[in-house]
Amino acid sequence: MSLSSLMNQFINDFSFLILAAIGLAVIFGMMKIINLAHGEFIMLGAYITTLSAQAGVPLIISIVFGAIGVGIMGYLIDRLIICRLYGRTLDSVVVTWGISMVIQQGMLIIFGPSLQGVSTPLGSVSFAGSTYSVYRILLFAISIGALFLLYLIFMKTKFGLYSRATMQNQEIARSMGVNTNRIYSMTFSIGAAFAGLTGGLYAPTMAISPTFGTGFLMQSFVTVIVGGANPLIGTSLSGGVLGIVNSILDTTWGTFFGEIGLLICAILVIRLLPLGFSGVVEKWFVRKRRM
Amino acid sequence: MILNTEGVFSGYGKVEVVKDFNIQINEGEIVSIIGRNGVGKSTFIKTLMGLLKTNKGSITFKNQNITNVKAFDRARGGIGYVPQGHGVFPTLTVEENLLMGKLINLQKENLKLELVYNYFPKLKERRKQKAGTLSGGEQAALAIGRALVGNPDLLILDEPSEGIQPSIVNQISKIVNQINHETGLTVLFVEQNMALIQQLSQRCYAMDKGMIKGEINQEALQDYDVLKSYLTV
Numbered sequence: 001m002s003l004s005s006l007m008n009q010f011i012n013d014f015s016f017l018i019l020a021a022i023g024l025a026v027i028f029g030m031m032k033i034i035n036l037a038h039g040e041f042i043m044l045g046a047y048i049t050t051l052s053a054q055a056g057v058p059l060i061i062s063i064v065f066g067a068i069g070v071g072i073m074g075y076l077i078d079r080l081i082i083c084r085l086y087g088r089t090l091d092s093v094v095v096t097w098g099i100s101m102v103i104q105q106g107m108l109i110i111f112g113p114s115l116q117g118v119s120t121p122l123g124s125v126s127f128a129g130s131t132y133s134v135y136r137i138l139l140f141a142i143s144i145g146a147l148f149l150l151y152l153i154f155m156k157t158k159f160g161l162y163s164r165a166t167m168q169n170q171e172i173a174r175s176m177g178v179n180t181n182r183i184y185s186m187t188f189s190i191g192a193a194f195a196g197l198t199g200g201l202y203a204p205t206m207a208i209s210p211t212f213g214t215g216f217l218m219q220s221f222v223t224v225i226v227g228g229a230n231p232l233i234g235t236s237l238s239g240g241v242l243g244i245v246n247s248i249l250d251t252t253w254g255t256f257f258g259e260i261g262l263l264i265c266a267i268l269v270i271r272l273l274p275l276g277f278s279g280v281v282e283k284w285f286v287r288k289r290r291m
Numbered sequence: 292m293i294l295n296t297e298g299v300f301s302g303y304g305k306v307e308v309v310k311d312f313n314i315q316i317n318e319g320e321i322v323s324i325i326g327r328n329g330v331g332k333s334t335f336i337k338t339l340m341g342l343l344k345t346n347k348g349s350i351t352f353k354n355q356n357i358t359n360v361k362a363f364d365r366a367r368g369g370i371g372y373v374p375q376g377h378g379v380f381p382t383l384t385v386e387e388n389l390l391m392g393k394l395i396n397l398q399k400e401n402l403k404l405e406l407v408y409n410y411f412p413k414l415k416e417r418r419k420q421k422a423g424t425l426s427g428g429e430q431a432a433l434a435i436g437r438a439l440v441g442n443p444d445l446l447i448l449d450e451p452s453e454g455i456q457p458s459i460v461n462q463i464s465k466i467v468n469q470i471n472h473e474t475g476l477t478v479l480f481v482e483q484n485m486a487l488i489q490q491l492s493q494r495c496y497a498m499d500k501g502m503i504k505g506e507i508n509q510e511a512l513q514d515y516d517v518l519k520s521y522l523t524v
Contacts, residue, residue, distance in 0.1 A: 165380045165391050172378040175340050176437070177366035177394025282382070286424060 004130035009251045012136055013258075014243035015143035019202070020216040021223035021235050022146055023195030028224055029231035030154075030167045030187045033082060033092040037100035038220060039213025041192050045070045045199025046212050047107065053118045059204065066200030067193045074192020078185045086170075086184060107210040115208040139201055146194065147236050153190065154232065163187055218259065222266045228276020237277040241265070292351075293318045293445055293477050294339075299348035301338040302501075307346065308334040310501040316445075321471055321478040323488050325521055326498035332481035333375050335498075336449045339479075340372050341365045353444065369396040371443030375450045377434040381423025385414050388422050388437050395441025407436040410466050428459035435463065439470065448480035452487050464490040485518050497521040 024038045035041075045066035052062035077099065085092045122134035154160035166173040166183045174180050198216065206212065223242060227234025242262055250258035273280055294316040302308035308331040316322050326332050337343040339350060341362035349358045357365055366372065371392070379388050393402055408415040411432040417425065422433055431451060438446055446467075452460045464487055470476050482488050488495065495507040504521070511517050 161383070161387055161390060165383060165387075168380045168382060169378060171342055172374055172380070173391070174362040175342060175366055175372045175374065176391045177363050177397070177441070178391075179361075179363050286421065 002129070004128045006247055006251050008130050008132055009247035010243050011132070011140045013246040013250065014239055015136070015139040016202075016216075017219055017223045017242050017246070018143035018147065018235060018239040019139070019198040020220040021227070021239065022143075022150065022231070023191045023193070023198065024220045025191075025224050025227060025231035025235045026150070026194060027188055027191035029229045029234065030163060030191075031086070031184060032089045032167075033085060033188070034089060034096065035191070036093055036096040037077075037103060038096075038195055039215075039217040040100045040103040041070050041074065041195035041213070042199040042202075042216050043107065043210065043213035044073065044103065045196030046203040046206075046208055047111065047115065047199075048196065049200035049203040050115055050118055050208050053203075054116070059118065059121060063197065063200035063203075066203070067197035070196025070199070071189045071193030074195075075185055075189035077192070078188035082188055083181065083184065104210045104213075111210075113209060117206070117208045118204045120204045135204065142201060143239070146197070147232065150194075150232055150235075159183070159186065219262065222262045225266050226269045226276055228273075228278035228280075230278035230282065233281050234276050234278035237281070241277070292316065293353060294479065295351040296339070297349050297351075299335070299338060299350060300346045301334060301343050302346070303334075303343070308501050309338060312348070312501070313503060314496055316477060316479055318444075318477055319471070319475040321467070321480075321491055321493045323492040323495045324479070324481045324498055325483065325488055325495055325518070326481075326504075327522060328483070330498050331501040332498055333449055334501075336372075336447055336481055339447060340370065363394075366395050366441075367397045369398065369444035371395050371438030371441060371446045373431075373434045373438050373446070373448040373451060375453060377427075377430040377454075379422040379425070379430050379433050379437070381421065383422055384419055385422055385425070385433055386418040388433055389414070389418075389440050392437040392440035395438065396443050399442045403440050403442050407439050410439075410470070411436050427455045428462075431455050431459065431463060435467070439476075443476070445477045445479065448478070448482075450482055450484075451480060452482060452484040457486070460484060460487055461490070463487075467491060483522055485515070485522065488518065489513060 023041065024035060027033050027035045048069040049062040049066035052065045053059050057065065081095060081099065085095055120133065120135050122138065124131050124133050154163060162173065162178045163183050166178060166180045170180045223235060223238045226242060227238035242265055245261045245265055246258045249261040269276060292315055296312055296314050299312040300307055300310055312335055324332055324335065334343060338345055341360060345358050349356055352368065352370065357368065380391065389404060389407060413429055414433060414436055417429065422430065425433060451463055467478060468491060471478055489512055492512055493509050495512055496503050497505045497507060507517065
């Protein structure tokens with residue numbers, strides 16, 4: 001196991017974990033909705049991107065279409081279905097599972113078992129004896145950019161302020177003039193758009209089929225569980241830690257052991273840090289402020 | 292008249308808590324609603340704010356019928372609300388909590404952040420601190436400041452003295468009185484604390500079993516025994 005191959009693996013794993021989890025983390029962290037249709041949102045992003053690219057739209061714009069398209073669909077799903085589940089975390093599991101089946105089977109009926117993909121762009125570069133895919137490096141940069149975008153949306157905008165207040169106490173937020181239903185719908189839509197972005201970004205690297213999102217589901221849930229409720233602190237920390245664990249195990253013993261390592265991490269965190277990494281960080285900040 | 296309720300009934304599900312509630316408040320007045328625990332004071336305030344449905348009757352604010360208006364639109368229309376237990380957003384900073392009041396009274400655009408900092412200088416010192424780490428008195432000040440930031444036409448306070456020490460209660464009473472004198476802000480508050488009721492109220496409605504049992508003027512309010520008769524179990 002050389003350092004450069006480990007680095008290569010870490011870049012892949014970190015970006016995959018962050019991008020797989022970010023949409024789920026927004027929806028769960030802000031709304032306490034467990035979205036089992038997250039994988040299907042990713043799959044839809046991949047389909048929109050692939051179909052747009054095949055129609056002649058440049059790949060980068062196709063990826064943006066994927067994010068926007070799934071964002072709009074997320075808004076509609078929230079208004080039609082999810083809005084009845086606010087504050088009903090366990091019910092949301094069953095309903096979003098149903099939504100996932102409808103979307104997956106719907107895509108199977110419309111587009112068949114597979115779709116011709118688009119090739120991975122940008123080629124590769126050699127560095128320190130290892131060959132890196134430029135697109136994978138770009139995915140790493142985009143995953144950090146996505147975290148920064150999340151930070152800007154939720155920490156630096158009026159929408160973010162109203163959203164954080166609504167998630168803490170929606171009754172008080174309403175009595176301060178916030179249209180909380182719109183905030184919930186927008187938040188769900190943003191989470192869905194991030195999932196669509198992930199699907200679009202990974203569309204050129206994987207086979208496109210109605211089960212495309214299944215490959216993201218375990219990693220995204222483990223990242224959110226380990227990270228805790230705060231989508232920003234939790235996702236970035238757990239992406240980093242799990243990325244290291246996964247890349248070491250992956251490089252040493254292969255993908256299977258990498259996945260086992262992620263699941264063991266999730267079990268340990270549930271047992272030892274039930275609020276996840278972000279819970280520990282937030283508690284530390286509160287204690288520091290009081291001192 | 293800024294606020295008028297006629298025959299308001301409300302409650303939780305099929306249980307009616309507020310029954311045939313009629314109050315009238317004129318502009319610039321400070322009016323209290325007093326009563327024992329569980330008589331429905333907070334339920335009535337939540338009904339006024341639109342957080343609970345009005346089952347029967349009507350609520351008129353600034354000559355407009357707001358009975359079926361949503362809670363967020365009532366706030367935007369000019370009602371500032373200080374909830375029971377203060378209701379600050381614990382993980383938002385003090386300044387972020389205050390900015391949450393910006394949507395109150397959208398007709399008046401000026402944000403009264405500096406004015407609030409003048410009334411409550413402690414909030415300025417702690418503006419970057421998370422609200423959940425403030426003391427009870429500071430949280431009460433923050434909740435009042437947050438409601439005042441948007442420059443409301445009517446300020447509603449739900450038991451502002453709850454859980455805070457008497458010296459802070461006195462301070463809050465002085466500041467609310469001062470704001471009322473300086474800006475003519477109308478104030479409606481529900482309370483059980485006799486000292487605060489006497490210090491702040493210009494007029495008072497006594498409530499029992501969800502209904503108005505009587506109206507007490509400022510002179511009668513100073514009579515300890517009269518007040519006590521409405522507040523003891």
